Amino acid sequence: xxxxxxxxxxxxxxxxxxxxxxxxxxxxxxxxxxxxxxxxxxxxxxxxxxxxxxxxxxxxxxxxxxxxxxxxxxxxxxxxxxxxxxxxxxxxxxxxxxxxxxxxxxxxxxxxxxxxxxxxxxxxxxxxxxxxxxxxxxxxxxxxxxxxxxxxxxxxxxxxxxxxxxxxxxxxxxxxxxxxxxxxxxxxxxxxxxxxxxxxxxxxxxxxxxxxxxxxxxxxxxxxxxxxxxxxxxxxxxxxxxxxxxxxxxxxxxxxxxxxxxxxxxxxxxxxxxxxxxxxxxxxxxxxxxxxxxx
Amino acid sequence: xxxxxxxxxxxxxxxxxxxxxxxxxxxxxxxxxxxxxxxxxxxxxxxxxxxxxxxxxxxxxxxxxxxxxxxxxxxxxxxxxxxxxxxxxxxxxxxxxxxxxxxxxxxxxxxxxxxxxxxxxxxxxxxxxxxxxxxxxxxxxxxxxxxxxxxxxxxxxxxxxxxxxxxxxxxxxxxxxxxxxxxxxxxxxxxxxxxxxxxxxxxxxxxxxxxxxxxxxxxxxxxxxxxxxxxxxxxxxxxxxxxxxxxxxxxxxxxxxxxxxxxxxxxxxxxxxxxxxxxxxxxxxxxxxxxxxxxxxxxxxxxxxxxxx
Numbered sequence: 306x307x308x309x310x311x312x313x314x315x316x317x318x319x320x321x322x323x324x325x326x327x328x329x330x331x332x333x334x335x336x337x338x339x340x341x342x343x344x345x346x347x348x349x350x351x352x353x354x355x356x357x358x359x360x361x362x363x364x365x366x367x368x369x370x371x372x373x374x375x376x377x378x379x380x381x382x383x384x385x386x387x388x389x390x391x392x393x394x395x396x397x398x399x400x401x402x403x404x405x406x407x408x409x410x411x412x413x414x415x416x417x418x419x420x421x422x423x424x425x426x427x428x429x430x431x432x433x434x435x436x437x438x439x440x441x442x443x444x445x446x447x448x449x450x451x452x453x454x455x456x457x458x459x460x461x462x463x464x465x466x467x468x469x470x471x472x473x474x475x476x477x478x479x480x481x482x483x484x485x486x487x488x489x490x491x492x493x494x495x496x497x498x499x500x501x502x503x504x505x506x507x508x509x510x511x512x513x514x515x516x517x518x519x520x521x522x523x524x525x526x527x528x529x530x531x532x533x534x535x536x537x538x539x540x541x542x543x544x545x546x547x548x549x550x551x552x553x554x555x556x557x558x559x560x561x562x563x564x565x566x567x568x569x570x571x572x573x574x575x576x577x578x579x580x581x582x583x584x585x586x587x588x589x590x591x592x593x594x595x596x597x598x599x600x
Numbered sequence: 601x602x603x604x605x606x607x608x609x610x611x612x613x614x615x616x617x618x619x620x621x622x623x624x625x626x627x628x629x630x631x632x633x634x635x636x637x638x639x640x641x642x643x644x645x646x647x648x649x650x651x652x653x654x655x656x657x658x659x660x661x662x663x664x665x666x667x668x669x670x671x672x673x674x675x676x677x678x679x680x681x682x683x684x685x686x687x688x689x690x691x692x693x694x695x696x697x698x699x700x701x702x703x704x705x706x707x708x709x710x711x712x713x714x715x716x717x718x719x720x721x722x723x724x725x726x727x728x729x730x731x732x733x734x735x736x737x738x739x740x741x742x743x744x745x746x747x748x749x750x751x752x753x754x755x756x757x758x759x760x761x762x763x764x765x766x767x768x769x770x771x772x773x774x775x776x777x778x779x780x781x782x783x784x785x786x787x788x789x790x791x792x793x794x795x796x797x798x799x800x801x802x803x804x805x806x807x808x809x810x811x812x813x814x815x816x817x818x819x820x821x822x823x824x825x826x827x828x829x830x831x832x833x834x835x836x837x838x839x840x841x842x843x844x845x846x847x848x849x850x851x852x853x854x855x856x857x858x859x860x861x862x863x864x865x866x867x868x869x870x871x872x873x874x875x876x877x878x879x880x881x882x883x884x885x886x887x888x889x890x891x892x893x894x895x896x897x898x899x900x901x902x903x904x905x906x907x908x909x
Binding site: 312313314315316319320406460461478479482485517518519520521523524525560564565566568 | 660663664666667668669670694696711713726727728729731740742746795798799802803804805806808828853854855866867868885
């Protein structure tokens with residue numbers, strides 16, 4: 306009963322009286338009409354049924370084409386040199402912040418496609434760096450960042466997405482763990498990353514919707530969604546990613562399994578103003594394969 | 601005087617040195633004890649590389665994303681040993697010293713979802729992952745690639761580790777307060793902190809039940825004919841005053857209209873009820889009927905009176 310205490314309780318959700326951003330935080334996307342007012346964001350989702358084969362191998366040419374289509378739609382420029390020239394300058398030092406988590410890492414084919422397009426826009430190859438765990442050391446001096454990682458459920462944050470991907474820019478990420486990692490977006494205000502991110506890429510080729518075990522990975526709970534999302538807004542792309550994995554989880558189990566609320570996504574908007582967490586204020590542009598799109 | 605001072609400092613330094621040596625010896629023997637629990641070879645799978653150990657500060661280096669779950673319990677130390685067999689991938693044994701058998705059970709219960717496979721006190725196996733607990737230890741054996749051979753070695757390794765753990769360990773006594781009728785056994789979770797409750801059953805974004813490392817909590821689901829299960833939560837506090845205070849806070853935050861009745865119908869048409877018995881708060885959520893909520897609450901309180909201090 307929020308009005309009396311300031312707390313947000315389960316009953317608030319049951320009553321359907323919560324704000325949209327908060328609903329997103331708890332993996333409860335609002336259905337129905339688009340809300341008026343407030344900042345808006347765009348997320349492009351592209352899918353291709355040939356992106357991943359039955360053995361889980363990623364097709365480099367298909368992924369490259371998917372990224373091109375998505376970036377073209379997001380930037381509004383079909384020519385890739387032109388589109389990427391709007392994202393990076395020739396004199397930029399570009400860091401591709403990837404994710405090397407052993408169980409579900411950013412595919413090399415995605416990294417390669419991004420690197421190729423950055424170089425194609427005129428940035429010298431030696432000025433394009435790729436790193437994850439060493440980001441604080443190797444990417445801190447970059448003038449432009451491309452943020453790319455797979456989407457997965459996460460024990461403590463609810464999901465691992467683009468906001469969380471910058472955790473390796475700080476010496477002790479565990480400092481951001483309290484309260485379901487609510488303040489992860491604070492990292493985005495640090496000088497090493499602030500206003501440097503030119504593109505967020507949330508890889509949903511084989512997303513993980515549930516996990517088990519010490520490393521929170523179970524091969525039964527990834528599925529070949531064969532999608533990639535791109536956005537200028539890390540909060541918006543994470544909100545859509547969280548919506549996707551929750552939708553899959555409900556479909557798979559027949560109910561929503563308990564999982565930590567994705568509070569950090571809502572807090573990224575309400576406290577840090579990093580982007581848009583409210584699904585009703587996010588325009589989702591869908592491209593390509595439509596089967597089992599879920600969202 | 602200066603000479604006396606130097607002499608005293610020398611004695612203090614020597615005592616500190618001895619204490620440090622003793623401390624290191626204790627810690628080392630703890631690590632050695634854990635190493636002793638895990639065999640170096642099972643069915644042709646051999647230990648590979650150096651063992652690695654982690655404590656509460658360093659466990660983040662190993663459990664990327666999962667460490668907080670263990671830190672919400674009294675986790676002390678983790679030993680990990682890898683096993684390989686040519687052409688078969690890796691099998692990893694992770695042994696967690698959880699400080700007490702209660703917390704060893706607790707971390708096991710945190711994500712239990714399968715049938716017991718007869719290893720340790722409670723166990724389960726699925727998709728290349730064996731989990732069990734015994735004594736103060738929780739053990740996970742993970743096959744990176746599940747094959748008949750890796751499954752077999754995971755089970756064999758688990759049995760060998762369980763056999764090496766001498767103490768059996770007791771489940772938390774608070775479990776005895778769970779009424780048996782309609783209880784869904786795999787849904788029983790034991791934990792301490794609000795973050796764990798959030799994970800299992802979100803109640804509020806604030807800690808309205810005053811959960812902490814000093815509280816013990818059990819949550820379980822109860823089957824409801826023709827409907828979704830209802831939920832029973834028990835929280836034991838350090839003393840009765842703390843329990844009463846937590847109940848007041850919970851009622852004020854979650855069901856203020858219930859007042860002293862301690863029961864209300866929530867917005868989904870189901871019933872929530874809460875009561876305090878000695879130093880335990882008992883709450884029922886999502887009962888389809890008022891009578892059912894009261895009945896489950898009464899049954900839990902009765903068991904508390906009979907079986908729990």
